[in-house]
Amino acid sequence: MVATAGPAFAGAPSTQDAMVEVRDLVKIYRGGVRAVDAISFAVREGEFFGFLGPNGAGKTTTIRILATLLRQTSGSAFVAGLDVSTQGPEIRRRIGFAMQSVGLDNLSTGRENLEIIGRLYRMPGRELTRRMDELLQLVNLTDAAKKLVGTYSGGMKRRLDLATALLHRPVVLFLDEPTEGLDPQSRSALWDELRAIGRAGTTMFLTTHYMEEADRLCERVAIIDDGRIVVEGSPAELRRAIGSDLVELRLGADGPSALEERRLDVARLLEDFPPLTRLERVEGGVALYVTGGAEAIPEIVRRLDGNGVTIAALTMSHPTLDDVFLKYTGKRIRAEEANQPLVTWWPE
Amino acid sequence: MIELAYETSLLGAAALRRFFRVPGNWIWIPAFPLIQLIVFSQLFKDIVQLPGFGESSYLAYLAPGQIVFAVFFATSWSGSNLLMHMHTGFLDKLRVAPISRLSILYGELVPLFVECAVMGGIILAVSLLLGASIVTGAGGALVILLLGATFGVAWSGTSFLPALLTRNEQATGGLSLLFMPIAFMSTAFVPSALMPEWLQAFNQVNPISYVIEAMRATMTSGFDWPAIGRALLAVAAVGAVLQTATLWAFRRLATG
Numbered sequence: 296m297v298a299t300a301g302p303a304f305a306g307a308p309s310t311q312d313a314m315v316e317v318r319d320l321v322k323i324y325r326g327g328v329r330a331v332d333a334i335s336f337a338v339r340e341g342e343f344f345g346f347l348g349p350n351g352a353g354k355t356t357t358i359r360i361l362a363t364l365l366r367q368t369s370g371s372a373f374v375a376g377l378d379v380s381t382q383g384p385e386i387r388r389r390i391g392f393a394m395q396s397v398g399l400d401n402l403s404t405g406r407e408n409l410e411i412i413g414r415l416y417r418m419p420g421r422e423l424t425r426r427m428d429e430l431l432q433l434v435n436l437t438d439a440a441k442k443l444v445g446t447y448s449g450g451m452k453r454r455l456d457l458a459t460a461l462l463h464r465p466v467v468l469f470l471d472e473p474t475e476g477l478d479p480q481s482r483s484a485l486w487d488e489l490r491a492i493g494r495a496g497t498t499m500f501l502t503t504h505y506m507e508e509a510d511r512l513c514e515r516v517a518i519i520d521d522g523r524i525v526v527e528g529s530p531a532e533l534r535r536a537i538g539s540d541l542v543e544l545r546l547g548a549d550g551p552s553a554l555e556e557r558r559l560d561v562a563r564l565l566e567d568f569p570p571l572t573r574l575e576r577v578e579g580g581v582a583l584y585v586t587g588g589a590e591a592i593p594e595i596v597r598r599l600d601g602n603g604v605t606i607a608a609l610t611m612s613h614p615t616l617d618d619v620f621l622k623y624t625g626k627r628i629r630a631e632e633a634n635q636p637l638v639t640w641w642p643e
Numbered sequence: 644m645i646e647l648a649y650e651t652s653l654l655g656a657a658a659l660r661r662f663f664r665v666p667g668n669w670i671w672i673p674a675f676p677l678i679q680l681i682v683f684s685q686l687f688k689d690i691v692q693l694p695g696f697g698e699s700s701y702l703a704y705l706a707p708g709q710i711v712f713a714v715f716f717a718t719s720w721s722g723s724n725l726l727m728h729m730h731t732g733f734l735d736k737l738r739v740a741p742i743s744r745l746s747i748l749y750g751e752l753v754p755l756f757v758e759c760a761v762m763g764g765i766i767l768a769v770s771l772l773l774g775a776s777i778v779t780g781a782g783g784a785l786v787i788l789l790l791g792a793t794f795g796v797a798w799s800g801t802s803f804l805p806a807l808l809t810r811n812e813q814a815t816g817g818l819s820l821l822f823m824p825i826a827f828m829s830t831a832f833v834p835s836a837l838m839p840e841w842l843q844a845f846n847q848v849n850p851i852s853y854v855i856e857a858m859r860a861t862m863t864s865g866f867d868w869p870a871i872g873r874a875l876l877a878v879a880a881v882g883a884v885l886q887t888a889t890l891w892a893f894r895r896l897a898t899g
Contacts, residue, residue, distance in 0.1 A: 362739050388741040398736025400728075402661040411657050415650060415740045459736065 313337040313373070314467055314498040315344070315361060320370035322356050330356040332522035333370065338500055338515075343493040345513035346502040347616065349626075353522040354502035355395065358471050361500070362392045375466055388416075391465035395472040397456040401445035405436055405455050408444055409462060416463040423462075430458040433488065450481035457485070461492065468492065470501040474508060486511060506616040518620055525623040530616055537614040537622055539572050540588030542595065545580040547605030554579070557604055564598050580607075584618075647749070650742045654750025658724075662758050672716040673765045676709040680770060683832070695836045698863065706770035707858035708831025710763040710787065711851060714795040715822045717762040718755050721799045722806030722815045725751055729810060748893045752796060752803075752886075759795030760788045775862070783861045790874055794854045797878045798822070800885025807892035826851055850877035 315338035322331040331353040338344040346354045359365040361374055363383040372379045374386045392398075399408050406427060413423040431437045434454035444452065453473065460468060473489065474482040489512060493499045503509050509516045510530045517527040526533060544561065548554040561581050565571050570591040573584035585591045588611045599606060620626075662668055684702040691701050698704045728734040737747045767784060777783045802819040809815065828842055829851040835843050846852045857874035860867035 364735055364738055384741055387739055390739065392736070392739045394732045394735055396730075396732035396735075398732035398734075400657065400661070400733050401731060402664055403657065407657070407660075411653060412736070412740065414653055415737070415742050456736075 312340050314340045314342070314375060315500060316373045317357070317361070318371050320357065320360065320372055321368045322353075322360060322365070323368045330522055331360075331367075334519070334522070334524050335370075336517050336524060336527060338498060340498055341496055343490075343499040343512055343514045344501070345509040345516040346500070346519055347504070347506070347509040347513075347516045347620070348502075348519035349504055352519045354504075354519055355471055357519075358392075358469050358500065358502055362390060362469050363387055364392075388463075389465060390467045390469060391460035391463070392469045393453075393457050393460040393471065393473055395475055397452045398459070399444045399452055399456055402443065404441050404443055405431070405447070406440040408455060409459055412459045413462050418463060426462060430461060434458045435484075450477050450485075453477060453481070453485065454488075457488065465497065467498045467500060470499065472503055473501065474503070474505065482508075506620070510616050516616070518616075518623060520620075520624045526619070533616065533619045534614045537618050539570075539584040539586045539614065541612045541614060541618070542583040542585050542588050542592065543577060543580065543610045543612075544583065544595075544599075544606055545608040547607045560602070560604050561599060564602055564604065565595065568594070568598070588613075647743045647746050650746035651749040651753055654737070654746055655754040658751055658754040659757055661724075662754065663761075668717075668758075672762050673713055673769075675716065676712040676766050677769060679712065680705055680709045680766065681773070684773070687832075690833075693837065696834060697836070698834075700775065702770065702773055703775040703863055704834075704859065705832070706767065706775050707787065707855045707862060708826070708829070709770075710766045710791050710858065711794065711831065711855055712826065713762040713766045714759040714791045715798065715819075715826070717758045718795045718799040719802055719816075719819045719822070721751060721755055722802030722804070722819070723812060725803060726806045726810060726812060726815060745890075745893075748803075748890070752799065755796050755799050756792045759792040763788050763791040763795075777862050778864065779861050779866055783866065786861050786866070786871065787858045790854055790858055790871070790878075793875070794850075794878050794881075797882030797885060800882070800889045803889040804885065804892055807889065807895070822851075825849060830855055850881050853877035 315336075317337070318335050319333045320331055320335070321329070321333050323329050334353075334357065346357065348354050356365065360367050360379060361372055363379055363386050366380065375389050377386045377389075379386060400411075403411070409427045409430065410423065413427065418426065428437075431440050434457060436451060436455055436458070439447065439451060444455065447455065457473070470489070474485050477485065486508070489499065489501075493512070499512075501509075501512065513530060515527070515529050516533070517524045518533075519525070528536075546554060546557040546561070548557045558576060558581050562574060565574070565583070568591075570586045571583055572586060575582040575584075583595070585595070592609070592611065596606065596609070680702070684705050688701055690696065691698050691704065725734070728737075734747065738744060767787060771777070777787070779786070801821060802815060805811075805818040806815040828845060829849050830846060831851070835846050835852070838846070853870075853874045854877060857867065857870040860870045
């Protein structure tokens with residue numbers, strides 16, 4: 296056991312049924328980078344909780360402190376009622392951690408990987424064998440169990456890593472970007488598995504920068520940016536708080552310059568239209584953020600159609616967590632996927 | 644303590660399985676010492692006739708030094724293995740397990756003893772096939788290999804230390820290569836009596852020479868307990884410095 300030098304914490308966690316509780320947590324790395332800046336939050340027992348934010352926001356730092364892999368600079372954190380700075384060994388017995396990098400020994404087989412972890416957790420031989428069979432089946436690796444992990448695909452490694460984290464039936468499962476680098480099919484298969492594990496009563500703590508992932512899996516999310524939590528709530532609540540719907544228009548035009556002119560026309564024609572809160576340039580047209588989208592559409596169509604703008608297609612969607620993130624931080628989670636805002640010419 | 648031993652044995656067994664599973668380890672670790680053993684024993688065959696050399700077979704003279712070379716190659720990847728575990732995330736998987744974190748380090752360190760003994764054994768076996776002999780018999784062979792293995796475990800700090808401190812592959816390769824000049828200046832190839840004075844002085848404090856001298860005595864003249872004692876003392880000194888530093892660097896990991 297590595298000696299713990301953290302400050303002794305006086306008093307018990309305030310929320311009795313909190314499985315994870317964090318108060319004013321700060322982590323400053325050697326070299327001065329303030330990765331986590333005084334965050335506080337709690338995760339209830341049995342909850343599926345998500346930390347949503349871009350790369351470098353402090354998600355991995357937080358999850359590593361909670362998993363006792365890293366010591367905080369100040370503040371306190373409790374997992375299953377135990378203090379991470381003084382009760383590391385007790386916490387480690389109760390948690391599972393599936394890391395972004397996966398934690399596998401490539402020169403051992405899938406089964407050997409599970410076996411050594413199971414034995415280190417002191418699982419009795421017969422129970423371990425049964426549990427390994429059960430988990431290999433769950434993650435669909437029974438046939439590949441005797442192959443060296445070095446020969447596995449990325450998706451197979453993920454699934455095996457998840458199995459090693461579940462082996463000892465943890466009460467809290469920490470998942471750091473669990474579907475990063477997976478193809479869409481493997482991703483949705485893994486989502487199904489994670490949902491099943493969550494339903495069975497395990498408290499789930501997930502970090503992700505995929506909006507859709509947080510939206511589909513989490514009962515509650517905290518959006519983290521630049522080491523701070525900017526907003527917290529259920530995905531539905533957060534989306535509702537946005538208040539506006541997304542109306543996308545594909546515009547009929549010959550060539551890029553004509554299209555750009557039509558976009559400018561749209562901006563001009565909708566300049567004094569109160570329900571419109573924001574306008575963005577998207578491929579083939581524009582995206583409009585509109586309060587009460589369904590009611591506003593007839594008016595939008597009337598204004599544009601009669602004035603030389605041809606609407607080739609119109610789609611309306613309710614706000615996503617991406618929009619929530621945009622609202623609270625002023626930026627998209629993934630710059631490369633973000634639409635370019637047309638702020639340069641949108642009259643303030 | 645029993646817990647630590649149990650966890651170390653589990654992790655150590657897995658490390659051994661990994662080591663012996665890689666065919667390259669069987670080929671590349673013995674290759675360089677074997678080439679030196681075979682080529683030099685032919686090339687410099689007559690060097691033993693130099694006045695003051697004091698041995699009758701250069702092959703027998705060379706063998707102990709080449710065992711130490713093999714032991715060095717067997718441990719020279721140990722730090723890199725730890726780095727590999729760091730990069731694949733396996734190290735973190737072990738660090739979140741409810742085990743003594745020291746067992747993670749010892750699980751890499753203890754199996755080195757077996758790996759060194761096996762790799763040194765290959766060199767010793769080839770020497771015997773080529774015509775060398777051990778006057779002290781099987782017991783002497785055991786002493787030679789145990790000496791080599793303890794030296795390997797102690798010396799592995801030169802690989803673990805830069806790995807833990809820099810977490811950089813190139814830097815890790817660098818420090819352990821320090822072995823090369825020290826080994827070439829040792830009594831692995833030429834007895835101290837034939838060396839210039841400054842090298843003789845250097846070999847007064849060269850731990851590699853003490854290990855080689857004890858092995859050589861065991862091979863060609865009999866159990867020389869004072870020499871074996873000096874060799875163990877030299878290994879203990881190397882181990883105390885390097886492994887204490889390694890332990891310190893390993894504990895430092897948690898503070899990030």
